[in-house]
Amino acid sequence: MSVAETQENSSEVSQLSTSEEVGSKEDQPTLVHPWPYLEEFFEMVGCKNNSFRMRCKLCAPKYHELMAFKNSPSNLKKHIEKKHPTRLERCTQLTSASLKRKSSTEGSLAPPSKQTKLWETQRVSQASVDKVVLKFIVQGLHPPHVVQQQGFIDLVQHLRPNTSVMTRNTVVNKVTKASIEMRRKLKAALSEIEFIATTTDCWTAHRRSFIGVTAHWFNPQTLQRSCAALACKQLKGSHTFSALAGALNDIHTEFNIREKIVRTTTDNGSNFLKAFRIYGQTDENNNPEPVGESDGEEDDGGQNDNDDEEESVEGVEFVDAGALLDEDDYLEYQLPKHHRCACHLLNLVSTVDALKAEVNPLYKRVSRSTFAKCSSLWNKSSRSTTASELIEDHCKLQFLRPVATRWNSLFSAVERIVRVM
Numbered sequence: 001m002s003v004a005e006t007q008e009n010s011s012e013v014s015q016l017s018t019s020e021e022v023g024s025k026e027d028q029p030t031l032v033h034p035w036p037y038l039e040e041f042f043e044m045v046g047c048k049n050n051s052f053r054m055r056c057k058l059c060a061p062k063y064h065e066l067m068a069f070k071n072s073p074s075n076l077k078k079h080i081e082k083k084h085p086t087r088l089e090r091c092t093q094l095t096s097a098s099l100k101r102k103s104s105t106e107g108s109l110a111p112p113s114k115q116t117k118l119w120e121t122q123r124v125s126q127a128s129v130d131k132v133v134l135k136f137i138v139q140g141l142h143p144p145h146v147v148q149q150q151g152f153i154d155l156v157q158h159l160r161p162n163t164s165v166m167t168r169n170t171v172v173n174k175v176t177k178a179s180i181e182m183r184r185k186l187k188a189a190l191s192e193i194e195f196i197a198t199t200t201d202c203w204t205a206h207r208r209s210f211i212g213v214t215a216h217w218f219n220p221q222t223l224q225r226s227c228a229a230l231a232c233k234q235l236k237g238s239h240t241f242s243a244l245a246g247a248l249n250d251i252h253t254e255f256n257i258r259e260k261i262v263r264t265t266t267d268n269g270s271n272f273l274k275a276f277r278i279y280g281q282t283d284e285n286n287n288p289e290p291v292g293e294s295d296g297e298e299d300d301g302g303q304n305d306n307d308d309e310e311e312s313v314e315g316v317e318f319v320d321a322g323a324l325l326d327e328d329d330y331l332e333y334q335l336p337k338h339h340r341c342a343c344h345l346l347n348l349v350s351t352v353d354a355l356k357a358e359v360n361p362l363y364k365r366v367s368r369s370t371f372a373k374c375s376s377l378w379n380k381s382s383r384s385t386t387a388s389e390l391i392e393d394h395c396k397l398q399f400l401r402p403v404a405t406r407w408n409s410l411f412s413a414v415e416r417i418v419r420v421m
Contacts, residue, residue: 031044031045031046032044034052034068034070034073035073035076035098037094037095037097037098038073038076038091038094040057040090040094041056041057041058041076041080041084041087041091042054042055042056042057042066042076043055043057045065048067050069050070051067051068051069051070052067052068052069052070053065053066053067054066054067054068054076056079056083058080058083058084058087059083066079077091077095124160124163126163126164129156129160129163130166130174133147133156133165133166133171134166134171134174134175134178137171137175138175138178144168144171144172144175145168147165147166147167147168147171148167148168152165153165186228186230186255187255187256189226189228190215190217190255190256190257190260191256192220193217193220193260194220194260195217195218195260195262196215196216196217196257196260196261196262197215197216197217197261197262197263197264197265198213198214198215198216198230198252198257198261198263198264198265198336199213199214199216199264199265199266200212200213200214200248200264200265200266200272201266201267202235202239202244202269202271202272203405208234209234209235209236209239210232210233210234210235211231211232211233211235211244211247211248212229212231212232213229213230213231213232213248213251214227214228214229214230215227215228215229215230215255215257230251230255231251233247235247239271240271241271241272241274241275241278242275242333244271244272244275245275245278245279245333245335246332246333248264248275248333248335249279249333249334249335252335252336258334258336261336262336262337263336263337263338263339264276264280264335264336264337264338264339265339265340265341266338266339266340266341267340267341267344268340268341268344268345268348272338273338273340275335276335276337276338277338279332279333279334279335280335280336280337280338281334281335281336281337282337343407344407347407374413374414374417377399377417378399378401378402378413381398381399381401382401395420397416397420399413399416399417399420400412400413400416401413
C-alpha cells in the first residue's frame with residue numbers, strides 16, 4: 001500500500017470518528033433543573049441513582065459538586081447555610097415565593113368535575129327552603145303575596161328543582177308564630193336585666209300614624225351593650241299626650257319592664273313633654289318624705305292615745321268625692337323619668353338662633369330673597385314632570401325638597417342647589 005492511500009484512509013477514519021462524536025452529543029438529553037427557583041445558586045450536572053448532581057455557582061472558581069435527593073433540596077440549603085450564610089435570606093425568599101406560586105396554581109387548576117360532584121351531593125330540605133324564603137320576606141320587608149308571583153316561584157324552583165313554594169296564608173302564619181316566639185325570648189332576656197333605657201318616637205307615613213319603642217341595656221356578666229325593638233305599631237287618633245302615655249304604658253307593661261326603666265329618651269315635641277310632665281316620675285315623687293318617723297318625744301305608755309285620736313278626727317277635712325271622680329285621673333298611667341334628645345335640642349337651638357339673625361334688616365332682605373328663589377325651584381321641580389326631566393338632563397341630578405320634620409333636609413336641599421351652580 002502506498003503512502004498516499006494510507007493518508008487517505010486515516011483521514012476518512014478521523015472524519016468518521018468526529019461525526020460519531022457530534023451525533024452522540026446531539027443525542028444526549030437536555031438536563032432540566034428540578035428546582036428552577038434555585039438556578040441562581042446551583043447548576044444541574046447529572047443524575048446518580050436517586051439523587052441529582054448539582055454544582056454550586058457561588059463556590060466558583062472552585063468546582064464544588066453536591067448530591068441532592070430527588071424529593072428534597074435540603075442538602076443544598078444546608079450548603080448555603082454553612083458556606084454562604086450571606087445568601088441564606090435570598091434563598092429563603094425564593095423558596096417561599098415558589099411555594100406560594102405552587103399552591104395558587106394547584107388551586108386554580110383543580111378539576112371542576114369534583115367541585116360539581118360535591119355541590120350535587122348537598123341536599124336542601126323543604127324546611128330549609130321555607131326558612132330562607134321567610135327570612136327573605138321579613139328582612140326585606142316584602143309583602144307576603146310576593147311568594148305568589150310567578151317570577152319568584154320560577155327563581156326558587158330553578159335554584160332547587162322539585163321544591164314547592166309557600167302560599168301567602170302560610171307565610172302570614174309562620175311570621176305570626178315567629179313574632180310570638182321572638183317576643184317570648186325577648187321577655188325572658190329582659191326579665192334578667194335590672195336597669196333598662198328606652199327610646200320612643202311617633203311619626204306619620206302613608207296617612208297612618210305609628211309609634212316605635214326601643215330598649216337598650218348592658219349585659220350584667222359581659223357588659224356588652226344590647227338593644228331590641230319592643231314595638232312598632234299603629235297609633236290611631238290624635239297624638240295627644242294622654243294617647244302617647246297610654247301607648248307607652250301598655251308597651252312597658254307587656255314586657256314587664258315598667259319598674260326597670262331608668263330613662264326614656266324622646267324628641268322635644270310638646271305632646272311628649274306634657275305626657276312625661278304629668279305621668280312621668282320626678283325626683284320629688286321618687287323620694288317622698290318619710291312618714292311616721294319619731295319626733296323624739298318619749299312614749300307615754302298610751303295614756304294620751306284618746307286625746308290624739310280626738311285631735312286627728314277634728315283635723316279631717318271632708319271633700320266631695322263626686323267632683324274628684326269627674327276630673328281627669330292623672331294617676332291612670334305610670335311613665336319613667338324623661339330625657340330629652342340632645343341632638344334634637346341642639347337642632348332647635350340652632351334653628352331659633354338662625355331666625356333671630358333676621359333681626360338685621362339687611363340680612364333679612366337677602367335671606368328671604370334667596371330662599372324665595374330656592375322655593376320656586378323646589379316647587380317647580382316637584383309639580384312639573386317636564387321641569388324635573390329638564391333638570392335631570394342638564395344637571396344630571398334632581399333637586400331635594402326640604403321637609404319640616406327632617407332636621408337636615410333644608411341644609412341638604414340648599415347644598416344640592418349650590419352644587420349645581
